[in-house]
Amino acid sequence: MITQFRLALRSLLINKVRSALTMLGVAIGVSAVILLVSFGSGLSATIEKQFENVGPNLLYVMPGELNLTRDPSAVVNRLENNQADKIQKNAQGVEGSVPFAQGIVSVSSSGKTIKGTTLVGATSDLPKWVQYYKLNSGAFFTKGQEISGKNVAVIGSKLVDEFFPGSSPIGKSIRVGGSKYTVIGILEPRGSLFGQDQDNTILAPITTVQRQLGLSHPSNLFVKVKNGEDIKLVAENVRQVLEKDMKKDEFSVVTQEETLKTFNGILGAVSAALAGIAGISLIVGGIGISNIMLVSVTERTREIGLRKAVGAKPSDILKQFLVESIFLSVLGGTVGIIVGVGASLLINQFFTTVITWWSIALAFGFSVLVGVVFGVLPAIRASRLSPIEALRYE
Amino acid sequence: MANQSKLNNSHLIELLDVSKVYRTQEKKGEKSVAVRAIDHISLTIDKGEKIAIIGPSGSGKSTLMHLIGLLDKPTSGQILLEGTDVSGLSEGHLAQLRGRVIGFVFQSFNLLPRTRVLEQILLPTLYNTVIDDPKKRAFELLARLGLGDRLTSRPSQLSGGQQQRVAIARALINDPSIIMADEPTGNLDTKSGAEVLSVLDDLSSEGKTVIIVTHDTEIADHAKRIIRVVDGKIVEDIRK
Numbered sequence: 079m080i081t082q083f084r085l086a087l088r089s090l091l092i093n094k095v096r097s098a099l100t101m102l103g104v105a106i107g108v109s110a111v112i113l114l115v116s117f118g119s120g121l122s123a124t125i126e127k128q129f130e131n132v133g134p135n136l137l138y139v140m141p142g143e144l145n146l147t148r149d150p151s152a153v154v155n156r157l158e159n160n161q162a163d164k165i166q167k168n169a170q171g172v173e174g175s176v177p178f179a180q181g182i183v184s185v186s187s188s189g190k191t192i193k194g195t196t197l198v199g200a201t202s203d204l205p206k207w208v209q210y211y212k213l214n215s216g217a218f219f220t221k222g223q224e225i226s227g228k229n230v231a232v233i234g235s236k237l238v239d240e241f242f243p244g245s246s247p248i249g250k251s252i253r254v255g256g257s258k259y260t261v262i263g264i265l266e267p268r269g270s271l272f273g274q275d276q277d278n279t280i281l282a283p284i285t286t287v288q289r290q291l292g293l294s295h296p297s298n299l300f301v302k303v304k305n306g307e308d309i310k311l312v313a314e315n316v317r318q319v320l321e322k323d324m325k326k327d328e329f330s331v332v333t334q335e336e337t338l339k340t341f342n343g344i345l346g347a348v349s350a351a352l353a354g355i356a357g358i359s360l361i362v363g364g365i366g367i368s369n370i371m372l373v374s375v376t377e378r379t380r381e382i383g384l385r386k387a388v389g390a391k392p393s394d395i396l397k398q399f400l401v402e403s404i405f406l407s408v409l410g411g412t413v414g415i416i417v418g419v420g421a422s423l424l425i426n427q428f429f430t431t432v433i434t435w436w437s438i439a440l441a442f443g444f445s446v447l448v449g450v451v452f453g454v455l456p457a458i459r460a461s462r463l464s465p466i467e468a469l470r471y472e
Numbered sequence: 473m474a475n476q477s478k479l480n481n482s483h484l485i486e487l488l489d490v491s492k493v494y495r496t497q498e499k500k501g502e503k504s505v506a507v508r509a510i511d512h513i514s515l516t517i518d519k520g521e522k523i524a525i526i527g528p529s530g531s532g533k534s535t536l537m538h539l540i541g542l543l544d545k546p547t548s549g550q551i552l553l554e555g556t557d558v559s560g561l562s563e564g565h566l567a568q569l570r571g572r573v574i575g576f577v578f579q580s581f582n583l584l585p586r587t588r589v590l591e592q593i594l595l596p597t598l599y600n601t602v603i604d605d606p607k608k609r610a611f612e613l614l615a616r617l618g619l620g621d622r623l624t625s626r627p628s629q630l631s632g633g634q635q636q637r638v639a640i641a642r643a644l645i646n647d648p649s650i651i652m653a654d655e656p657t658g659n660l661d662t663k664s665g666a667e668v669l670s671v672l673d674d675l676s677s678e679g680k681t682v683i684i685v686t687h688d689t690e691i692a693d694h695a696k697r698i699i700r701v702v703d704g705k706i707v708e709d710i711r712k
Contacts, residue, residue: 085598092586377585384582387543388596388642389571391564465543465570469582 082394086401099370101410104449107363108414108441109421111356115437116422118352120430122345126338135173135306136208137313138332139165139299139320155295156328159284161320162201162299169319171312173304174207176200177296179287185280187241187252195237196279197254199287207302211281216248216263219283227285229254232263234279254280255290301331309333356437360444367407367445368452375456376471382460383468392461396454403453407446415442482555484650484681485517485540490549492535492704509535510546511704517683519649522676524695525685532704534654537685541574541652542566571600575643577668579655581635583627589614590623593641602646613641617671633664640671650681657691669694 090097139161142153162175179199185192202221204211211232219230231252238247247261259282268276284296303312313331320329382395415438422431460468492510496502509532517523517540527533538544539551542558545566551559558569570576575596583592590610597606614620617637627635636656643651653672657665673694676682684695692698700708 081598088591092584380582381584384584385595385599386567387570387576387582389567389599389646391567391599393564394567394599464545466538469578 082397082401085398086405089398090402090406093374096370096374097406100367100406100449100453101413103363103366103370104407104410104445105414105417106366107360107445107448108411108438109418110359110363111441112415112418112433112437113421113425113431114352114356114359116418116431116433117425117429118349119432119434119437120426121348123432124430125341125345135303135309136334137301137303137309137316138334138337139301139316140330140332141295141298141328143327143330154328155297156324157295157297157299158323159201159288159296161323162296164323165299165301165316165319169301169312169315171304171308171315173302174203175299175301176204176207177284177299179284179291179293179296181287181291181293183255183280183290185237185252185254187250190240192237192240192278194278195254197287197290198279198281199284200281201284204281208300212266214264214266215246216261218263218281224283224285227283227289229257229259229286230262230282231259232265232281233261234265234277235267236275236277237280238264254282257290309335356441360441363445364448367449371403371449371452371456375460378456379460379463379468379471382457383463383465383471386461386465386468395457395461399454399457400450403450404446406453407449410449411442411446414445483516483552484519484521484554485515486550486552486555487513487515487540488550488552489514490539490546490551492532492539492544493547508704510539512549513704513706514549515699515706515709517681519681520676520679521697522682522695523684523697523699524692525683525699525701526687526689526692527701529687531701533685533687533701535704536701537652537654537683540683541576541650542570543576568600571596572602572646573648574650574652575646575648577636577639577643577651577653577656579658581627581632581639581659583635583638586626586628588624588626589619589630589638592627592638593645595642596646600646606645609645609647610641613644617641631664632660633667636660636664636668637671640668644675648680650683651675652683652685654685655687656684657686657688 139157141155141157157177159177162177165172165175177200181197183195183197185195202219202224205213205218213232214235216232218232219228223230231254233247233252237252241247241252242250247264250261251258252261253259259280265277265279265281282290288294301312301316303309310333313333316331320331385395386392418441419433419438422433425431460471463471490510490513491508494507494509496505496507498504511532513536525533525536535544539546542551542553546559549559550557553569553573558566561569584595590607593610593613594606597603603609611620614623617640619634619637619641622630622634622638627638630638636659651672656668656672660668669691672682672684684691686692697711698708699706
């Protein structure tokens with residue numbers, strides 16, 4: 079077997095171009111699959127993480143019917159801030175409820191301006207029921223500040239870095255739109271979702287935000303449910319409470335599960351597309367490998383004829399070709415894994431990617447299989463020919 | 473009869489009523505046809521003989537050489553090597569016999585592409601260990617064939633005559649008792665052809681059995697025995 083190994087290696091070295099191209103075919107297939115699957119998994123993981131951040135046992139009340147295809151501006155918003163209190167008091171199984179209002183504003187301080195900041199308004203109960211916004215330092219606004227509509231702000235880390243690098247922003251002032259706000263707290267960094275920087279955020283009392291943005295209704299209501307198992311039942315309770323104020327089609331109560339399902343539907347399509355692309359790269363890689371192997375069949379058949387004529391047994395030939403194919407495929411596959419994983423880690427600096435073991439195993443297994451089959455198949459055929467037939471092969 | 477000859481002094485090679493039939497490929501409207509390339513040939517070859525097998529193209533002379541050289545199996549009949557029937561042996565056994573006993577020289581050289589001269593010559597030693605120091609022997613053969621400075625050359629860097637001498641060195645590396653050459657000068661100019669023939673003459677005078685297949689009667693005149701093949705049959709077998 080050592081002889082076969084040396085024989086195979088020598089043959090690979092003599093035919094450097096052929097060996098390199100075969101390895102390249104395997105490497106491209108393997109790395110493409112690993113990279114593409116890590117994209118898809120990264121996207122899926124990002125979304126799931128965001129939903130975990132929002133906290134479990136949540137219901138959303140949104141204006142209008144839940145319909146992704148409908149024009150959102152056509153929806154008439156009839157939600158009221160006090161409906162959150164009504165839900166909290168009257169709907170069974172509800173732990174708490176918070177109204178939200180939000181809009182996009184420009185913020186300036188220390189001579190700098192940041193555009194596209196999300197201004198989020200909520201009641202002072204927010205930290206009690208929603209774990210989405212975590213405080214890094216300072217404090218949330220109080221019930222008193224909410225009722226009187228004070229211009230106080232809890233700001234995201236992006237704004238801290240931009241306006242107050244190296245110093246505490248607590249007690250400093252920023253301008254939101256045309257109004258002056260006093261910074262009372264800092265949020266923990268959360269990174270970005272779908273290219274939107276979530277740290278470019280300001281939290282303020284809902285009354286303040288509604289006055290600032292000229293909104294007369296909350297954008298939506300968050301409802302925290304006591305027991306996640308009852309969530310469907312509680313959603314129905316919330317619906318009944320709200321139906322006293324609104325018609326059935328003027329609002330919708332959505333569980334987190336339903337929202338996740340909607341996203342997962344989109345994500346499923348994305349994943350399927352990526353799997354398709356990965357499959358195509360595997361096939362393309364496989365065709366590349368088999369092509370190079372088959373192109374050299376004529377030359378190799380003659381080589382096999384000669385080797386047999388000078389004393390090689392059919393088993394000698396098969397062993398040599400098997401070792402050659404395994405060596406090339408495994409080496410190419412390993413290079414593919416290194417490149418795929420490396421590129422995936424590199425891209426992870428900008429966009430979340432998750433490397434999955436099954437994609438590495440699938441890509442490596444498939445490519446090595448194709449490499450070995452197409453490497454050995456012509457050899458099996460050629461070793462069955464008589465040396466003379468093989469030598470004359472055209 | 474075969475047993476008796478084995479008991480006495482067996483021939484090096486003996487063909488007993490050997491036939492080789494090929495079937496042509498089936499084509500549209502044509503059924504496959506059996507072609508009798510070798511038609512009931514019996515023949516003995518003894519150690520040290522220098523034989524030319526001649527005949528027009530398509531006569532079956534190459535097929536005859538392939539059968540004698542164990543490159544091909546007969547459809548019927550027996551082939552004995554040193555008195556032992558080898559016609560029923562497995563591919564692997566035949567390969568071993570070829571590697572140890574027979575050296576081949578082909579018209580088209582059949583060198584491995586892109587492979588260096590030294591490795592070409594050592595090829596048969598990878599499959600059968602017959603001699604103690606293959607490298608030493610390879611150097612000796614190369615020096616003898618005037619290729620001492622061509623160790624690391626590749627086939628594309630060699631002339632036809634040099635390539636054929638590399639092929640001869642390869643045929644000789646395992647020190648076989650039989651050398652078979654199929655139109656060895658067919659792809660060479662007159663001068664290189666003469667060189668190759670003189671090498672084969674030398675090998676014959678050293679006691680090796682040399683069998684040359686050719687359609688050239690001038691080359692055949694080098695041999696001490698001429699076997700003429702026409703339509704798969706021996707029509708003439710002259711010893712000089």
